[in-house]
Amino acid sequence: MSTPATAPTHGRAAGVPLAARARALTKAYGSGETSVRALDAVDVDIARGRFTAVMGPSGSGKSTLMHCLAGLDTVSAGQVWLGDTEITGLNDRELTRLRRDRIGFMFQAFNLLPTLTAAENITLPMDIAGRKPDQEWVERVIDTLGLRDRLRHRPAQLSGGQQQRVACARALASRPELIFADEPTGNLDSRAGAEVLGFLREAVDHLDQTVVMVTHDPGAAGHSDLVLYLADGQIVDTMPEPTAEAVLERMRLFSGGRTQPPATGADPLTKD
Numbered sequence: 001m002s003t004p005a006t007a008p009t010h011g012r013a014a015g016v017p018l019a020a021r022a023r024a025l026t027k028a029y030g031s032g033e034t035s036v037r038a039l040d041a042v043d044v045d046i047a048r049g050r051f052t053a054v055m056g057p058s059g060s061g062k063s064t065l066m067h068c069l070a071g072l073d074t075v076s077a078g079q080v081w082l083g084d085t086e087i088t089g090l091n092d093r094e095l096t097r098l099r100r101d102r103i104g105f106m107f108q109a110f111n112l113l114p115t116l117t118a119a120e121n122i123t124l125p126m127d128i129a130g131r132k133p134d135q136e137w138v139e140r141v142i143d144t145l146g147l148r149d150r151l152r153h154r155p156a157q158l159s160g161g162q163q164q165r166v167a168c169a170r171a172l173a174s175r176p177e178l179i180f181a182d183e184p185t186g187n188l189d190s191r192a193g194a195e196v197l198g199f200l201r202e203a204v205d206h207l208d209q210t211v212v213m214v215t216h217d218p219g220a221a222g223h224s225d226l227v228l229y230l231a232d233g234q235i236v237d238t239m240p241e242p243t244a245e246a247v248l249e250r251m252r253l254f255s256g257g258r259t260q261p262p263a264t265g266a267d268p269l270t271k272d
């Protein structure tokens with residue numbers, strides 16, 4: 001087992017193309033006695049064309065890491081790159097453009113607009129940005145996600161799993177360099193959750209996308225290529241080629257037998 005003091009080498013990939021990376025990434029909230037160090041000198045490489053899961057106890061810094069890598073939050077110290085672009089140091093306007101053009105987001109709440117059809121929701125970010133969608137790519141995403149016969153439906157006419165698939169298609173539609181998914185299955189029953197994870201996997205395997213997913217769920221992490229484990233704001237371990245069982249076993253070991261339940265409350269071993 002690694003100690004936090006030696007942890008900064010975890011999550012660093014040698015010789016593989018990177019979608020994002022961070023060096024000595026530190027994020028503190030507040031100041032003085034009430035200051036919280038949410039991230040503590042984190043070094044991490046996010047390999048291109050891979051599915052990376054970020055796990056760790058509540059408060060360990062998972063969301064903060066995702067937000068800093070995605071340019072949604074400023075850093076206190078250290079550097080973050082998206083591809084070859086250093087994003088630390090960009091101003092708000094530049095960050096907004098970078099997020100819009102190069103990053104896709106999937107959150108637990110799908111954030112679909114109720115008055116728009118599935119098709120309109122999928123292309124909304126590009127419409128707002130005044131960008132013309134690559135129609136061939138969008139069609140491929142729609143077919144890959146099995147949304148062809150749902151395009152004219154509004155969110156209220158779709159199941160939770162279908163809504164999340166629309167949110168997935170929206171994240172993929174602009175063919176972003178990197179997709180961040182924050183607990184994408186948190187609100188779904190186990191079947192719909194497994195379906196969405198299957199589609200994220202498909203996006204990586206067949207559409208050459210790169211996905212970073214924050215999750216508490218061993219079943220969800222079992223769909224990834226690599227799990228990064230955070231504790232107290234540091235990456236303390238990694239697990240390549242994870243299975244749900246191996247992730248669950250590691251959680252048992254690290255929590256001294258007290259396994260944190262997955263967000264859905266479903267049995268993690270039957271989740272996928």
Ligand SMILES: Nc1ncnc2c1ncn2[C@@H]1O[C@H](COP(=O)(O)OP(=O)(O)OP(=O)(O)O)[C@@H](O)[C@H]1O
Nearest residue numbers: 029030036038056057058059060061062063064065
């Ligand atoms: N805006 C904020 N202001 C102050 N402290 C914050 C803020 N956001 C996060 N924190 C603190 O930073 C630490 C890391 O939070 P973060 O949300 O990244 O953890 P997490 O691993 O994503 O947790 P969870 O699994 O519960 O979502 C926590 O101690 C949290 O209380």
